[in-house]
Structures are given as C-alpha cells and as structure tokens.
Amino acid sequence: MCKTAKKSILFPLLCILTLFFAIACESSSARSKQPINLTKESQRMHEKAEYLSSAQHYLGLSQNSHPAQSLEYQIMAADMFVKAGEPTKAASLLDKVSDSALDVNQKIFKQMVLVELALARYNPKQAETLLQNIPHQANLPEATRSRVLFLQARTYEANDNYLAAARARSILDELLVDQQSQRINRQAIRQILNKVPEHVLNQALQREQYPLAPWLSLAYIEKSISNPAQREQAIYQWQQQFPNHPAQAFLSQNLNYPQYQMAANNTQAQQYYVAASGMSPRKIALLLPMNGPHAKAAKAIREGYLAAYYDNASGQKPSIQVYDTTLENDVIRTYQRAVNEGADFVVGPLVKEEVIRLSQMPTYALKTPILTLNEHPQVHSNIRSFVQFSLSPENEADQITEKARSLGYRNASIVVPNNSWGKRLSARFRDSWQKKGGRIVSEAQIEPYKDTAKQIRDLLAIEQSQKRSDTIKYLIKEHVEYQVRRRTDVDVVFMALPSAQARQIKPLFDFYYAHDLPILATSSVYAGNPNSNRDRDMNGIQFIDMPWVVNAKQSRVKKLINKQEDSLSGESSRLFAMGVDAYDLTQSFNQLQQSPNAMIDGATGQLSLNADNRIQRKMTWVKIANGSPVLVQ
Template sequence: MRSAVIVTIVLLASCTAPAPTPPDTQPAAGTVEAFEPASGDAQAMLIAARTAAPQRANDYRLSAAETLLRNDSAVGSILDDVDTDRAAPAQLRRYLVLRARDALRADDAPLALRWLGDGRLQQIPLDRKAQIKLGMMKSDTYAAMRSYLASARERIYVHSLLAATDRAGNGEAIFNTLRELSAGVLRRQAEREITPEVRGWLSLAELAQRHADDPQRTLLEFDNWRIAWSNHPAAQRPPRYLVMLRDVVTRQPRRVALLLPLHGSLAPYGRAIRDGIVGAHYHATAGQQTPPELAVYDTSAADLASVLNEARSDGAELIIGPLDRGRVAETLRIAGPELPVIALNRASADARPATSTRPVYQFGLAPDDEIMQVVRQTRREGHRRVLAIAPDSEWGRRNLDLFAAEWTAQGGDVIDQLVFTPDGDVSRLVKSLLDVDESEARASDLRRITGLTFEHTPRRRQDVDYVFILASPAQAGALKPTLDFYFAEDLPVYATSHVHEPNAGRMAMLDVDRIRFCDMPWKLTPGDSAQKLITAAWPEADGPLAPFFALGVDAYRLYARLRQLESIPGERVHGRTGTLRLTQERIVQRELMWAQFREGQVMPQPMVVAAE
C-alpha cells in the first residue's frame, strides 16, 4: 500500500508544470528576439528581413532599397532577394518602380523603361498619386533616352490628375520638352495627332520653334493660337517663355553697335562675324517698318574705352563685341551699368570679377564647353583611362591642361600625354605613347638572351579606354592613321570641333575615319533660312570661317532671349552654334551635337524623337 502511494506521488510530480524560468536566465540557443528596425536604417532592415515572414521581409528589403537609392547606391542585389511570387500588389508595384529607379541610377534608361512597361505593373490598380508618380517616371525615362515626344505625352496624360498648384510646373516641362524637337517634326506629329490636348501642345511648341529668331512674329502667332485653343490648359496658363514675349518685343534695341577688328590678324574673323550679323539682321527685319540700325566700329587699333564711349554717344542701346580675349576682360572692368554688352569671347577665369552689376554677357567659341562635353560623354559611357594628345602651342597646352583637370575631377585617370610639334616625328611619338617600342625592345632582349630567332607581333599598352585629341583636320589626319598602325585601331578616339572642316574632301575624311567629335549645328545640319541666305551671299560661310558666321548669327539673335535665359530656370536657346545656356556669371555656355567620320562622310549622331 505504501509503495502504491509513493508511485502515485511520483507520477503526480512528473505531471506538474515546471517552475518558471528566473528573470536572469538566457533564452534557449537558436531563438531570435523580434525587433522593429529604425526607419531609414537600411542595414537594420536587411538584418530583420532574414528572419521575418515573406511579406514582412519584402517590406523590409523594399524600404532598405528606397533608403539606399536616395544616397545613389546600387540596390540590384537587394531587389534580387525580394520574393515577387508572394508579394502583395502594392509590394510588386514598389519592386518594379525600384528596379526602374536603379536602372536610371546606372544610366540605363532602356532597362528602366522595360521595368516600367512590365505587364505585371499594368495589372495593378493604381490610385491617383501612384498614377502620377509612374507617369512622371516614364516621362523622365523617355527624356533620358532623348525620346522627347514620348516624354511629353506621359506628362500630358497625367496633367489633369495633378493638383492645381502643380499644373503650372508640369505645363512648363511639357512645353520645354517639346521644344527639344524641330518645327518640322512638331508639325508632322500635330497633323497626325487625334488627341486634342496633345495636338494643342504640339502646335504651340511648333509655332515657338518655327519663329524662334523672331519674337514679334512668335507673339502674333501665339495670340492667334490662344483664340483657336481657348480651352486648352496652355491657353489658360501659358508657359513663361511665351508670357515674357511682350516684354521682349518692347525692349528690342533701336541701334546696335558692333565692336569688331576689321584689320590685322583678327580681321578675317571679325569680318565673318560682321557678315553673319548683317545676314541675320536682314533676314529678321525684312518687312519691318522701323528695323534697328547697325553701326560698325573697328577695334583693331583703337582705345577700347574711347570706342565704347563713342558707341554710347551715338545712341547705341546694345553692343556686340569685342572679340579679342584681352579686350573682353577690359570690357568687364570698364563697361557702364546701363548698356548691355554681348562680348564675343570669354575672359580667362582670373580676369573675371567675383561679382559685377555690369550687364556684360560673355559669348564665344571657347573650346572649354567642347572639352567639358567630351568629358561628360566619355564618363557617361564608362571610360576611365585616357591618352591625351595636343599640339605644342599655347592653345594646345592650355586646353590639354583644362581637359586633364576636368577629367581628373570627374574621377578619370590621364594615363599619359603627348604634345607634338608640326615638324616632329609623329610616328615615333605615337609609337612611344602606346608603348609599342617597349614591346619591340622586350622581344629583342629575349632573342639576345635565348639566342633564338622567332616571329614577334608587337603589342600596344592595354591600360587605356580611349584617346582624346586636340588637333586641326590636317593634324588629325596624321594622328589617326598612326594610331591605327600601332595597333590602337580598336580604341575610341574623341576630339573637339577643330578636327572638322566643312566640305573637306572624301579622301581627307577617310584619314580620320571613326573619330567622334562634337560640333555646331551650322556645320552638321541643313541650314535654316537665314543660314541659306548667308551662305548664298558669302560662300566662305561654308568653309573654315563658318563658325564665326554662325557666331554672328547667334550673337544677333541672343539679345532677344537674354531676359528669358536669366529669368526661367533651365531655359535654353537652340542656336546655330549649339544649344545655349546662361550661367549666373552671365557666361553663355554651348552644348554641341555629336558626329563621327564614317567611310569618308560626316554622320551626325541620330536623335530619338519617338518611342519605339
């Protein structure tokens, strides 16, 4: 009996709940305490995602990717871990948009567009805010591909969804995007467009482009457009570019003074600029009852202050010139505060005042803009290591130093430089630059050491991504075949506009085959009506002096657009010397077109104008 009681007690004891774990006892090994990572802490969110449930893990990874993208960090590997099969619709939308943003961060707009066009995204219902965000992303992506018509369409489609306070900015963006296209393209698109709102935007941009060099005609056409399209969003809230036209027209100068060198070494350039201005003036004012007067002052030997005072006394309301770089610096010091000056060169950086109230605008054909464009383009293409070649001259060394400084500032490496003289042995210099002579020397040493006779094909250095040259057409014609001969035919070669002479013979262009360069529209595209008038009157406008005729045309047209350039952020003027922008220091910067020599022809880089 006693033994039975003992057994019963033991059994009851074994069924009793265990005593609670003391507070200071550690959790069993292998368990993880749940925690909520701090907002904005990407690493903490990624750690939390490892042990979270699938949908919660997706949220953590997507939030981490959003945080890192704000810091311009790559997030592809994080998005690879998102479980899209178990993702909720909102998560899938975030995932696809983040994929597109990551592609844009890597400058891969076509890939971004594929993510934004993913069929799964089209099946997800979107609220108004999400529709706007997606439309704006598509617009930005198309713009990055220079598919400007498609970019504008996306903004037009979401325009009615925007809050009233946001529509003005969107309208500005639509108009400015369409102005990237030519008047001819805009007209053809408007004729075939069936959506009224889109057609209205196209016709508005077309009239602005068609009369870009005639503010008075643009204003007249715009007033007629507003009557025909009175219910259009742009009629109710016009772009600032068009609103400012009335002020532009009323401020046109009645007398323009041209300060140019007509004798001496700069005379050919001064006369070309003068003739370009005269041609643009005649073209723009034909039919006007009271066109502005032009007065020419020779600055070849005259004291600049005296010439400025004479022009002012004669009633000039605008001065175009001087041309010489040193005289531009002098103008910055002595010009008065009331008379605007469009100088035709750019003073050196150390000659520019830190601040100035004088309305002196520095506009010219400075190679600085071209060099910066080469740097941006080659970095965008992923190049990092460069060989740079320039002539042994003040111009060559100054611009070679500028290129090296800008390239290094952008994170690139200048592996080596070559400075050549007109009478130097270019073949020997290029051979040394490419280390081909070292390759031959190594083979010679090996033959001497081993006593063997063997065939050897020299090799060039392999630590280079591309070659940049500053050269005239003749110099480039000697350099490019030499680079090819010494095994660098596979290296991309970039240059400034100085390698391109209009109407050069086919044989000369074969020598520079595959060189890629930037140049002005005057030399690369069919001329507008003013250019055709000028080249008919002055055949030399199609030769080596062509850039200076184009400079004269743009200088004459620029004044009418200065107030818009100063007042409207990001405003640009499509000129014959390039696309023009104005900095806060009143320096007019040019962006040129890209082209390439191919089989004896100049091939402009095509521009995408519509979605595929």
C-alpha cells in the same frame, strides 16, 4: 518623414537617401541634407559623390550585419554601382537579393533601383514596366514617393511621353523643400513642355488640372504667340492669374504696360524699354577691333552679321553702326559713346580682356542689352542684359565627355598639342571627365619636332608589350609567336589637335593596333571645307562641329559665304557663321531670356541661354568616312 517598417531597421535611411539621390543626380550642386545617422565615412562619400567608394563601403557593412540589414546594404550598394556607371555589378548584386527575404519597404527600394538600372542601360520600356510593380504613390512614405515621381518623370521623358513626365515633375515640385532642387525641377518642367507640339498643348489644356495646368498655359503662350508685344501681354495676364506660381521666377518682373508705353515715347528711355518689353532694337552697335591682331576675326564676324542682316526679309530693320574698339583703346568709353549716340543694343566686344572690363561696370550703367562675342571664366554675370556668346573649345570638350559617358566609356586617353591651348583643353577634358566618374589613363602632348610615333607608342604602351614579348622569348629560349598589343585599359581617346596634326596622328593609331579605338575630337581636327584626298587619313575620327559644316539644312550660311567677294575657309568661315548667329540672337534676345527652354537652330549649334547668362551651343556630331564628313545619327 518616412515611417519605419517593423522588419526594416534601415528603411528610414533608405527613404531619405533615395530622395537625396533623386534630386542630386540632376545637378552636382544640388545636395540634400543628411538628417540620418550615417557614419562619418558615409557622409563624406555622399557629399563628394564618390559612388564606387560608397558601393564598396555598403558591401563591407553588409558582411558585418544581420541578414535583414545585410540585404538592405546590398541594395544600397547596387544603387551606388548604378550611379557610378557600373550597371553590370549592380545587376549581379540585385540578382542575389531574393524578393522572398525582403519586407514590403525593401521590395519597393529594390524595385526603384531596378528602374534606375533599366534607365542606365538605355531601356526605358523596361523601366516603365518595372514602375508598374511599385504601389500607388499615396501609400508610400513621402521621401520614397518623391523618388518614384522622379523616376517616373525620367522614364516617361525617355519614352517621349512628355506630358506624363511634366505631370510627374509638377507633383514632385510640391514635395521638394530644397530651393536648388526646386529650381532644377522647375526648369526641367519647362524644358520638357517645350518639346510638346503646340496643338497637343492646346488639347491638354482642356483636360489637365492643377498642378500641371498653369505650366501648360505658360508653355502654350510661349509657343503659340510669336509677336513679342502680344506674347509679353499674354505673359503679363498669366502672371496676374497665377501670382504665386513658381514659374514666376523664370519670367521678368511684372510689366506695367501703360508705364512702358509712356517710356516708348521718350527717347531717353528707349534703351530701357527695349530691354524690358522685348521690342526689337532700332539701332545696334557692333563693338569690334577692326585693327591690330584681332582684325581678321573681327572682319569675318562683321561680314557674317551684316550678311544675315541683309538676308532678313523683314520690312522693319534696325540701323547698324560699327565701332572700332582699337581707336580709343578703352572699351568702356566706346560702349558709352555708342549708347549716347542712340544704340539700344550692343554686340561685342570680341577680346576677352574687354569682356572682363565691360562686365565690371556698375549694374545701372548696363541697362542697354549686351551680347559679347567672347567669354571669360572669371565673368559670372547675374545681369540679365549682359550675355556672353563665344566659340569656346572648352564647351566642345564638355560635350565630348558627355558623349563618351553616354556611350558607356570609363577610361580615356588625351591627345593635345604641347602648347598653352592644348594644355587648356587637356585640363578641361580631365576636369569634365572626372566629374562624370571617368578616369584618364594616359596623355600625349604632341610636339611637332619630336618623334611623334614614339609619343603614340608611349600613349598606347606598345613598348611594354614589346618588352613582354622579348622577356618571354628570353625565358623559354624558343621561338614564340607573339602579337604585340596596345594597352587594353583605354575605352576612348579625347583629341584636340589642328587638322594637319590630326592627319598625321590617326594613321599612327591604326599602325599601332588601335584602329578600333574610338577617337572623339574637337572641331579643330577639321579644316572646315571637304577634301576627301586630304582627309582620308582621318577616317573613323568622330568630331563635334557647327551644324552648317555638314548639314544641308544649314545651307543659308553656305549661301551667304558664297556671296562674299573674299573667300572664307577654315576658322574665318566659322567666325562668319558666328556673326550670322550673333544677328539672329540679337533678334531673339528677349525670347531666350523669357523662356529658359527656348532654343534657336543656329549656324554654330542649337543655341540656348543658361543660368549664368551664357549662350550654350549644342553642336553636331560628325564622322570622317572615305575622307568626307558625314552626320552621326
């Protein structure tokens, strides 16, 4: 616990509070307990992460406190303003707090908030300089030391000093007591070390000591050994060397290799051996609806999967069999038949309802690894062998709001079609944006047979501006030069429209004085193939899409598509790319499960496996310039 300084009455509060926010800011679900005498209102705001309200609350308290307490409340308010995305207000407050009026503990707290402020303003060099003004950790209270270590980790990582960042987090790990905070911190250590080149890891192993050394050793094994069987053996030896290390939680259970070798010689045990040991599958079953309303999508995915399969130059290839899920109209029966016929890996199903049905099977019946080709929000799998992979537009919406927040935007408008898909995306934009502290100020749900121009005028509040002009002219009875303006309380527009509608809407934004308003859109706005004459009306729109669409490094997919007898474009080409990635995920399935920080440069995005056993796709940002898509650097 923190020791109270004589001059600082509130410092025990600050020590615990700094630790609370140091961990909580990494995950909205990571919440520290509040073993301090906060007011009920303060507790409520902390629990709900209402940072702006908290800032105003502390400012109010500062006005009714004696000078020493007032200064601490002002620093606390500045801390909340930083977390609320209001760095200017935080800086203004801190400028008014003179160091000469602060005791030692208050100075440290102010310094920590200044570091947070520098990071919020994307100035990690300044943050590192400010960190040097904080006394050595050994002389700090434990909670304060925890926050300093957390700030060091963030600052060093922002400055690409990954070893120093991992070292700070490994020390921090021994101070954390909350299991959720520990899990987040440990996952961050592995993700940071994944960015360190292999030769640098090897050099660091020669000099680093506990607590970072075991983390380095594991990272080096995962990065330097490509052969699955050899990597498993090395991980097994690491587990024996560090039996109580926290990284054990990220690895599969200790493998008894002689026992698995016996299982490998037993045909009936083959599926379990593949799942547990990381051996490449021998027979893959593709569960796809080859007839009915989903047949076109199924065909594109199948062609992509097989194209990647034949493009693989490896000498040893599994056999592949396609199972039509529409024949028996029972996905569980189809799955069981595939397994009974020797499949040791299943890809599919494609239809959401079938994903739900398969996920409801008992755990013992899902020994054979499954990579589904769709996902459902109701399915939260804790079965390691059941992984969901999809081209979810909701995932795009999350990445769009993340991008907008990183650019400092706060107030957004939404433009979607007036249908079930559009309403789904609108709800996701709202939820994702508000969780990041943003505000939705207006929305247009576009209907093709209504006056689209009026819908955009209403979105931008053009009519209100025109009415103000008319009122002024009426009141002064003279001719007045008045420029109609769009509303100014919007920083960014979130757009999810079909490409044809997007081409109609963007010129309306330009016409109604919003040519400078940033538009961040889903991949739906782009038809999937370049056509500068068609797309020049969308100049300026930034959208998120699969890397292969615009990235020359992803020429493999284009080459494979060009080999197809049937032309593929638009949505079919994206599904083809999904099939290519599904094959690559099949081959890298065990690597992703062994290493939570492992990532695949796929055709549909940078692919990784999250804690909910879903494949996360980090997509590429693109901007329409002169009618053509170009990478956003």
